[in-house]
Amino acid sequence: xxxxxxxxxxRGLKNRHIQMIALGGAIGTGLFYGSAASISLAGPAVLLxxxxxxxxxxxxxxxxxxxxxxxxxxxxxxxxxxxxWGEFPGFLSGWNYWFLYVFVSMAELSVVGIYxxxxxxxxxxxxxxxxxxxxxxxxxxxxxxxxxxxxxxxALIKVAAVIGMIALGIVLLVxxxxxxxxxxxxxxxxxxxxxxxxxxxxxxLAVIMFSFGGTELIGVTAGEADNPKESIPKAINQVLRRxxxxxxxxxxVMMSIYxxxxxxxxxxxxxxxxxxxxxxxxxxMLNFVVLTAAVSVYNSGIYSNARMLYSLARxxxxxxxxxxxxxxxxxxxxxxxxxLCTLGVVVLNYLFPGKVFLYVMSVATIGAVITWAMIVLxxxxxxxxxxxxxxALIFRTPLCPYANYACLAFLALVVAVMTxxxxxxxxxxxxxxxxxxxxxxxxxxxxxxxxx
Numbered sequence: 001x002x003x004x005x006x007x008x009x010x011r012g013l014k015n016r017h018i019q020m021i022a023l024g025g026a027i028g029t030g031l032f033y034g035s036a037a038s039i040s041l042a043g044p045a046v047l048l049x050x051x052x053x054x055x056x057x058x059x060x061x062x063x064x065x066x067x068x069x070x071x072x073x074x075x076x077x078x079x080x081x082x083x084x085w086g087e088f089p090g091f092l093s094g095w096n097y098w099f100l101y102v103f104v105s106m107a108e109l110s111v112v113g114i115y116x117x118x119x120x121x122x123x124x125x126x127x128x129x130x131x132x133x134x135x136x137x138x139x140x141x142x143x144x145x146x147x148x149x150x151x152x153x154x155a156l157i158k159v160a161a162v163i164g165m166i167a168l169g170i171v172l173l174v175x176x177x178x179x180x181x182x183x184x185x186x187x188x189x190x191x192x193x194x195x196x197x198x199x200x201x202x203x204x205l206a207v208i209m210f211s212f213g214g215t216e217l218i219g220v221t222a223g224e225a226d227n228p229k230e231s232i233p234k235a236i237n238q239v240l241r242r243x244x245x246x247x248x249x250x251x252x253v254m255m256s257i258y259x260x261x262x263x264x265x266x267x268x269x270x271x272x273x274x275x276x277x278x279x280x281x282x283x284x285m286l287n288f289v290v291l292t293a294a295v296s297v298y299n300s301g302i303y304s305n306a307r308m309l310y311s312l313a314r315x316x317x318x319x320x321x322x323x324x325x326x327x328x329x330x331x332x333x334x335x336x337x338x339x340l341c342t343l344g345v346v347v348l349n350y351l352f353p354g355k356v357f358l359y360v361m362s363v364a365t366i367g368a369v370i371t372w373a374m375i376v377l378x379x380x381x382x383x384x385x386x387x388x389x390x391x392a393l394i395f396r397t398p399l400c401p402y403a404n405y406a407c408l409a410f411l412a413l414v415v416a417v418m419t420x421x422x423x424x425x426x427x428x429x430x431x432x433x434x435x436x437x438x439x440x441x442x443x444x445x446x447x448x449x450x451x452x
Contacts, residue, residue, distance in 0.1 A: 038211075045193055045196075051248060053208050054247070057215055059399075063400075068232050069232050072229065077308075078090050084378055085381050088439070088442050091441075092370075094311060096370045100368055102338065105298050105305070105338075106345035106360045107357060137339040140306065154295060186259050190260060195261075206417045216371060305338035306334040306335035310323060359427075362418065363427045373408060376407045376408055379400070
């Protein structure tokens with residue numbers, strides 16, 4: 001997609017918006033709800049899992065940032081794959097990212113009902129999902145600045161809450177108010193720091209990598225950032241440090257004030273822990289925060305899906321109708337279609353209340369692995385194309401190409417690990433099927449081009 005295509009979108013996102021959009025995508029259900037599953041697999045050693053995953057994601061985001069800072073366009077992943085690899089990689093990366101965020105959005109919608117049920121036990125989960133879907137779609141149909149402001153404040157609420165929760169946890173530990181159940185000894189007294197051994201750490205990677213999905217939203221915002229060459233590198237450097245702090249800090253405190261082996265998945269573990277400690281006000285406040293977090297990620301998901309579908313349409317890889325912009329320079333039809341596709345989770349929540357999250361999350365994780373692998377591979381081609389002027393690149397990735405090879409090996413390990421868990425095994429089966437569907441769609445597109 002040529003550079004001028006992105007100019008049709010209004011550059012209304014400031015650096016503060018971009019940072020909070022990335023935080024909004026990455027600090028959400030994966031931390032506030034999905035962490036219970038990863039803790040059950042690795043115990044306190046899950047902190048090591050998050051550290052390893054965070055380093056890998058940081059390297060991948062540096063690769064994304066290097067390309068986006070040089071060529072700030074909408075639909076960054078698809079654009080770079082198309083420009084530096086070929087038509088099918090561009091087609092694959094664009095549609096896969098759209099597919100990924102449909103499932104990320106579905107995962108967020110699948111838990112909002114659980115959070116609302118903390119206050120209203122009899123309120124139907126599917127109806128909560130439907131209300132959130134309608135409201136967020138309306139916001140995204142208005143203008144990009146309104147989306148940016150909503151995401152900024154939602155993300156700010158949950159960032160402030162995580163910091164407050166860490167502070168409250170430390171107070172409980174130091175003061176002893178948490179009772180005999182609380183104490184740093186919880187990190188090693190219930191089976192040790194590695195209660196399930198190295199295998200538990202490996203298995204937890206299949207769950208924790210979902211948590212880091214959303215950081216690549218920084219690349220998607222490039223087409224609407226008002227100063228992308230400065231704001232994208234700054235956002236990547238700042239956001240990744242904060243995400244690691246929030247994940248490792250928050251989970252470390254949580255597992256210190258409450259035994260890790262008593263954390264369940266009946267709701268957000270953060271909310272349940274404070275509730276069981278007899279601090280209902282903190283529990284209620286945190287439940288509001290985790291609900292805000294899920295809404296925030298859904299908001300980011302609808303935004304990114306609409307921009308990717310817009311980009312695909314501009315390339316000719318999606319129906320041209322999705323390239324149309326509304327009066328406020330927003331891809332309204334792409335937004336509406338992407339939102340309607342997430343409606344499937346409302347049906348699933350109606351049929352299987354409370355059982356949808358892990359299956360949807362695992363499919364989203366596979367989609368994320370494909371996206372990350374494409375970023376790494378395309379970056380190698382990008383760097384090769386710029387081998388004569390690599391020193392002049394604005395935001396160079398360290399340790400290239402060795403970092404690229406290490407990231408690819410890690411992503412292959414994640415897929416292998418996913419075959420070992422019942423809740424994620426299905427997603428690995430979906431992987432070749434989805435790639436086959438994408439290739440078939442590309443061949444159909446090419447055949448139609450020849451006949452037209």
